[in-house]
Amino acid sequence: MPFTLLTSRMVEAQVLPGQTLFSQRGAMLAYRGDVRFTPSITGGQRGVRGMIGRRIADEDTPLMTVEGQGTVMFGHGGHHVQVIDMAGDTLYVESDRLLAFDGSLRQGTMFMGSQGGVMGMVRGQVTGQGLFTTTLEGYGSAAVMAHGGVLELPIGPGRPVHVDPQAYVAHRGDVRNKLSTAIGWREMVGRGSGEAFQLELSGTGMVYVQASEEKL
Numbered sequence: 514m515p516f517t518l519l520t521s522r523m524v525e526a527q528v529l530p531g532q533t534l535f536s537q538r539g540a541m542l543a544y545r546g547d548v549r550f551t552p553s554i555t556g557g558q559r560g561v562r563g564m565i566g567r568r569i570a571d572e573d574t575p576l577m578t579v580e581g582q583g584t585v586m587f588g589h590g591g592h593h594v595q596v597i598d599m600a601g602d603t604l605y606v607e608s609d610r611l612l613a614f615d616g617s618l619r620q621g622t623m624f625m626g627s628q629g630g631v632m633g634m635v636r637g638q639v640t641g642q643g644l645f646t647t648t649l650e651g652y653g654s655a656a657v658m659a660h661g662g663v664l665e666l667p668i669g670p671g672r673p674v675h676v677d678p679q680a681y682v683a684h685r686g687d688v689r690n691k692l693s694t695a696i697g698w699r700e701m702v703g704r705g706s707g708e709a710f711q712l713e714l715s716g717t718g719m720v721y722v723q724a725s726e727e728k729l
Contacts, residue, residue, distance in 0.1 A: 546583015686718020
């Protein structure tokens with residue numbers, strides 16, 4: 514794991530020869546050693562087609578390529594940071610929440626309609642995420658930003674998790690999600706959750722929820 518939490522809002526990354534990290538531009542706070550920072554033209558994806566696809570999807574948050582040998586401290590905007598270690602599965606997260614991640618992870622862009630059809634697209638609009646999201650797949654680690662800290666909630670067979678779409682940060686694993694309305698008789702009499710929409714995640718994996726309904 515290249516990332517170590519220094520505080521709840523800062524991480525330190527080990528940069529080794531022959532390996533690459535990607536970070537959000539402006540996220541470097543300090544570093545030691547012989548470390549090079551260069552703009553990532555392809556945005557962490559392989560080839561020009563990936564870059565064009567991300568721009569069309571509006572998931573092209575500017576990234577820096579980090580190489581060399583040393584240690585780098587990352588943080589951005591005072592946001593809380595969560596380190597997520599991946600072991601061959603897929604992480605679904607908004608590009609503007611990615612503080613830094615291993616270059617070994619394959620980055621892609623997913624159309625929200627492919628997870629939940631029309632309601633998946635509606636979910637993207639309700640959460641402010643838009644119609645596309647970023648995927649990271651493979652073995653490695655990613656540092657993700659959130660407001661007010663992050664809670665990890667496991668998802669298991671027959672044990673779906675319901676979250677406020679505005680508090681959703683990311684999810685990983687073999688997870689299906691759907692957006693449902695929560696307006697019923699309980700809301701009418703003031704005994705419901707108070708949320709017009711709820712995001713239901715089922716399958717096997719993990720969902721990350723922030724302690725705030727504020728978007729980055």
